[in-house]
Amino acid sequence: MPSPLFAERPSQQPPQRGQVDALISQTRRLRGEVDAVRRDAAADDDPRARWQRALCDLAVHQLDDLNAHLGQLKEGVPQQPSRRPDEESGPGARDGRPLGEEATGxxxxxxxxxxxxxxxxxxxxxxxxxxxxxxxxxxxxxxxxxxxxxxxxxxxxxxxxxxxxxxxxxxxxxxxxxxxxxxxxxxxxxxxxxxxxxxxxxxxxxxxxxxxVSELRRSERAVRESRESLRLRHEQDRAQQRLAVELQEAVLPAWRGPLRLAGDGPAPLDAAGHHLASGDAGRMGGDWYDVLELPDGSVLLSVGDLTGHGVSATSQTAMLLGALRGLALAGIRPGALLGHLNQLMEAAAQPALGSALCCHYDPATRTLTWAQAGHPAPLLFRDGTGRALDRPEGVLLGATASGAAYEEARVPLLPGDLLLLHTDGLTRGEAAVGADAPGAAERLLALAPRMARARDARDCVRMVVEETGGPERADDACVVAARVGDTA
The missing domain is CATH 3.30.450.20 (PAS domain)
Known part of the structure; x- marks a missing residue:
């Protein structure tokens, strides 16, 4: 019933029937499209999927209401049908929720x-x-x-x-x-x-x-709850990312070096290392490097990469590095050292795979003894040219049962030689490409003329970072450079 309170206001002309029909058609078409999106939404425990589905449900209810209002506008004031007493019962009457077509508006x-x-x-x-x-x-x-x-x-x-x-x-x-x-x-x-x-x-x-408006409010409540769940999940993810970053920074400083190792020997080693973070903090992985001077004056250079991301990967990296340093200080050679690390990976509470490269440098003989576990070979730069060393046999850490053998290779080095150790994430762009893929190692070897003019190992690392770094990095990576010095 219109109120006399508004009798003096100019009356609005009712919309034309064709206009209302067009609006109804648009509403129904949009409702069908939203319903299709709702059916495609994943019905799982992921907070983002629940939030998306709740928003779709809310939009469907609102479009149903809009369609119903437009339908009433088209038909005019409805006639009140007479109802027999026996029509009061039924499921729709019992729960207050309409059924069939009536349930949609x-x-x-x-x-x-x-x-x-x-x-x-x-x-x-x-x-x-x-x-x-x-x-x-x-x-x-x-x-x-x-x-x-x-x-x-x-x-x-x-x-x-x-x-x-x-x-x-x-x-x-x-x-x-x-x-x-x-x-x-x-x-x-x-x-x-x-x-x-x-x-x-x-x-x-x-x-x-x-x-x-029960169903509409229920949908709105579902949207609020799913949005809150999604917010909490994002906060948890950010907290885990911060923890992973802090743990990795504690184990791996961004820059290490230049270090003058075996300084009292006949051929000291100038070394430097660097960790390149991923452009996505959520993909903080298990890449690591280490430069360790041993009690006998020799040096252990190592890099590696564990599968996985986040806190789990960084915590396993810390465990692996601790074991590697302990074994190296105990005098274990590279091949046997990797065998022990393989056993450690097999016995870990959270099984994972990993690649590793261990290089032992003896300054007295200028000899490099090294072994690898499914890892790219070191690059040797000499006299303005570079090449990858021939790899000895070695499988990924954690890929086989205990007792896996890791062969060793020996390479004599000369004063001025530069060794470059790296993990397989040293590529620029959205997708990570293995360092053994065509073109990846070649990019690093192409730096040989510039490496020959570098002042020290840290300068060499900086060249690699400039060539392969960038904010769009899809995965993190590590690089270590070590240059053999002249006789002290």
Whole structure:
């Protein structure tokens, strides 16, 4: 019923039927597209997937409501069909939730109306309002004094305030509250209404429209909860990333060197190392390097890469480095050392695979003894040219049972020779390419003329970083450079 309060306002012309039909068609088409996205959304425990699906559910409910409103606008004021007493029952009446086509937006089942005449105490309810609140039409409509008995105790003050403001101050009603149906089900209703004034400006009656928005609010609540779950997951991921970065930085300083090792020997070694972080902090991996001077004056150079990312990979890296240093200090040679590391990987609580390269340099004889476990060979630069050393046999750490043998190779070095050890992430771009892939090792070997002019090992590492580094790195990587010095 239109309110006389707005009788002096210019009336709006109703929309043309063709315009409404076009809007209905667009709404239905959009609803189908959103529903298709909802069906494709993964129904798993991933917070992001739950958030996406909740948003789709909310959009579907809102589009259903929009389609229903446009449908009512097209059809005009609906006729109130007479209903037999036996039509009050059924699943839709019992739970207050429409079935079939009605479940997707029919205003005849989701919107009801009422009017309270203050002069005659007459009350009229639409059939739909009885169905929404789960009240039998035989019980008759409820007065304004009785209406709060349907409402949640916590929401009763809100309803009282809305009705009082409408009757006393002439304010429009616009609010939501929860009702408890006779069958115990809880529904959320949105109430919109206005006072109707008589010719003398006094409140003669009040009318209201009640809309069941339970499903809509349920979808909105699901969106909020899934968004909060997603936020918590992001916070947890960031915390793990910070922990992984801190742990890796504690084990691997960004720059190490230049170090003058075996300084008292006939051929000291100038060494430097660097860790190149991934452009994505979430892909912090298990790449590592180490430069260790041993008690007998020799030097152990090593690099490696464990599978996995995050805290698990960095913690295993710390464990592996500790074991490697202990074995090296105990005098274990590179081949046997890798065998022990393989046993350690086999016995780890979290099995993983890893590649490794261990190089033992004896300054007294300028001899490099090295072994590898599925790792790219060292690059040797001499007199402005470079080559990859021939690899001895060796399988990945953790790939075989205990007892795997790792062969050793020996290479005599000359003063001025430069060794370059690296992991297989030294490529620029979105996708990581193995260092043994065509073109990867060649890029490093092409630096040979510049390496020959470098002042020290750290300068050589800087050249490699400039050539292969960048913010778009898909994976982290490590590099170690060691140059043989002249006789002390």
């Amino acid at each position: 029919s205003l005849l089942t989701r919107v009801g109306s009422a009017e309270w005449n203050l002069l005659t105490d007459e009350v009229s309810w639409s059939d739909e309002l009885y169905r929404i609140v789960g009240r039998s039409p035989g019980a008759g409509p409820m007065s304004l004094d009785e209406l709060p008995t349907l409402v949640f105790v916590e929401d009763q003050p809100l309803l009282t305030r809305l009705v009082t403001d409408c009757l006393v101050d002439g304010k429009p009603i616009d609010g939501e509250f929860r009702v408890v149906r006779a069958d115990g089900r809880v529904r959320t209703l949105h109430m919109a209404g206005e006072p109707v004034l008589d010719g003398e400006g006094r409140t003669a009656s009040m009318w209201a429209v009640f809309r069941d």
